[in-house]
Amino acid sequence: MSGLIPSGLNRRLVVAALAGSAADLAGLGLIASAAWLITRAAEQPPLAALSVAIVGVRAFATSRGVFRYAERLAGHDVALRAQAATRERLYEALIPSGPLSHRGADLLSRMVDDTDAVQDLLVRCLLPAIAALVTGAVAVVIALFLLPAAAFALLAGLVIAGVLLPIGTAAASRRWSARLAPARADLAARVADLVHGSADLAAYGAKGEALAAGMAADDHLAALERRQSRVSATALLTGVLTQGLTVVAIVWICQATGTGSVATAVLALMSLVAFEPVLPLAAAGERLTGVLAALRRLTDLRSLPAAVTEPAAPAVTPSGPLTIEVSNLVVRHGEARPALNGVSLTLTPGRRVAIVGPSGAGKSTLLSALMRTIDYESGNITINEVEARDLPSETVRHLMTGLTQDPYVFQASFKDNLRLAGPEASDEGLANAVQAAHLDTWADRTGWDTPLGEDGRTLSGGQLQRLALARALLYNPPVLLLDEPAEALDEQTAAALMADLLDATHGRTTLLITHRLRGLEAVDEILVLEDGQITQRGTHTDLTTTDGYYRTLWQSEAMLHT
Numbered sequence: 001m002s003g004l005i006p007s008g009l010n011r012r013l014v015v016a017a018l019a020g021s022a023a024d025l026a027g028l029g030l031i032a033s034a035a036w037l038i039t040r041a042a043e044q045p046p047l048a049a050l051s052v053a054i055v056g057v058r059a060f061a062t063s064r065g066v067f068r069y070a071e072r073l074a075g076h077d078v079a080l081r082a083q084a085a086t087r088e089r090l091y092e093a094l095i096p097s098g099p100l101s102h103r104g105a106d107l108l109s110r111m112v113d114d115t116d117a118v119q120d121l122l123v124r125c126l127l128p129a130i131a132a133l134v135t136g137a138v139a140v141v142i143a144l145f146l147l148p149a150a151a152f153a154l155l156a157g158l159v160i161a162g163v164l165l166p167i168g169t170a171a172a173s174r175r176w177s178a179r180l181a182p183a184r185a186d187l188a189a190r191v192a193d194l195v196h197g198s199a200d201l202a203a204y205g206a207k208g209e210a211l212a213a214g215m216a217a218d219d220h221l222a223a224l225e226r227r228q229s230r231v232s233a234t235a236l237l238t239g240v241l242t243q244g245l246t247v248v249a250i251v252w253i254c255q256a257t258g259t260g261s262v263a264t265a266v267l268a269l270m271s272l273v274a275f276e277p278v279l280p281l282a283a284a285g286e287r288l289t290g291v292l293a294a295l296r297r298l299t300d301l302r303s304l305p306a307a308v309t310e311p312a313a314p315a316v317t318p319s320g321p322l323t324i325e326v327s328n329l330v331v332r333h334g335e336a337r338p339a340l341n342g343v344s345l346t347l348t349p350g351r352r353v354a355i356v357g358p359s360g361a362g363k364s365t366l367l368s369a370l371m372r373t374i375d376y377e378s379g380n381i382t383i384n385e386v387e388a389r390d391l392p393s394e395t396v397r398h399l400m401t402g403l404t405q406d407p408y409v410f411q412a413s414f415k416d417n418l419r420l421a422g423p424e425a426s427d428e429g430l431a432n433a434v435q436a437a438h439l440d441t442w443a444d445r446t447g448w449d450t451p452l453g454e455d456g457r458t459l460s461g462g463q464l465q466r467l468a469l470a471r472a473l474l475y476n477p478p479v480l481l482l483d484e485p486a487e488a489l490d491e492q493t494a495a496a497l498m499a500d501l502l503d504a505t506h507g508r509t510t511l512l513i514t515h516r517l518r519g520l521e522a523v524d525e526i527l528v529l530e531d532g533q534i535t536q537r538g539t540h541t542d543l544t545t546t547d548g549y550y551r552t553l554w555q556s557e558a559m560l561h562t
């Protein structure tokens, strides 16, 4: 877990801890000097005898507010800086581990909720604990000077409220977390189903049942939370009772030992105030379990292995028209059998190559290997004879990139979604890309600054793919990679998109992955990938006149269109 809180913040942390301790000590001083002043004044001494105490009361009262303000300022400053730095480190650690879309929801919660834990650790646990420790220690030392027996009573009370009670609440919280976490996860999953699956639930009349299950999960969680809050309330009550009983015990000790009224008042009121920073530690102990679990999850996330090995001494980036040579490429996902087993192909400048094949054949894996989001086990990928492994993965993606299988639409305007691929692009550049992707009529009608909504829900499937294509064209990489651009589109929309896409990529070095064969007459070479191996290669005419996967698929597509 070490390293989650950046070391550069140590000085700010010390300032916050000092300010917090000073505020609590000023509170202690205020009550102690006020108690002394009131009881002493009752003895009607000369005014000069009270002047120091009067000044003390004023000074403590004023400085307490100032220190509290400084503590809030410094504490939140350091906590927010630590949280931001943790998030930044997390992003940096995640980039080398490749695309993480398969654990999107979990990752999102770690990014948001778990990094909040850093703030909680500092503001709600660490800084209050330091202030409580300093204030408690000072109060016990003062009491030692006044009446050692009272000091021991105070120490015992503070240890119960500040050490034993937080240990107890932390242990109880661990037990409750084990019961609450699955109940929360169950409710979250049911709410997600209700939100994302509302159309299907309504279509099949299953809404009532799903709602009832969601409400039952909600009731179960609420019942558990009620029981947990009873435990928290009991802890709070125990703390307050300890505070009260300690003060009563101190007063009793003072009377039993014949201590004067001034010292008794000072001891009793100072002890009462010494508990103020200590009592919140029970709640901090409860929170600490969740905070530590969140920090552990962040640490796990930070130690994800890198998806690809970056070169220690990168080669010179190839320039000019690029030729990509893939030879005997073997790629494996984990321990499984190879997803690509000896694939070879050549992409020469200006040529378009299409890859077709059944689902699971390894087409997307090939694109991932080319974009260096996954490492290859053996074989070679060279770019103008430079091995892709010898270039930083980011450089490879500058040279070869494009349309991914599941393009993401950001919650921003249409224009900003495009600018992702060309922050510096002129309006004319944007317009050209949009026109080439045949989205210009829609964009002009809907408005370039129209927000596209969460995950592009305001776009149809075809418009989404065209937006992704416009992005790829705007980025204009030397080698354009397109993964299933017409996937999940109806026949008519897919045919129109493929026609426009082939039109827009004319003369560009392109590798196109597709399930549909219509329009592939236009590409220079077609490779059939089956079970991780190239089983056929040639032009559309070659492959439709030879027995095999391509011809069979072509014939079944032709039957569908007649």
Ligand SMILES: Nc1ncnc2c1ncn2[C@@H]1O[C@H](COP(=O)(O)OP(=O)(O)OP(=O)(O)O)[C@@H](O)[C@H]1O
Residues within 6 Å of the ligand: 333, 334, 336, 339, 357, 358, 359, 360, 361, 362, 363, 364, 365, 366
């Ligand atoms: N992240 C992964 N972890 C483990 N196995 C994977 C992973 N990604 C893909 N695979 C496996 O590798 C094989 C090739 O998958 P890939 O996605 O490359 O196929 P594809 O031809 O693109 O399929 P589709 O056309 O359905 O997208 C499949 O058996 C798949 O289950």
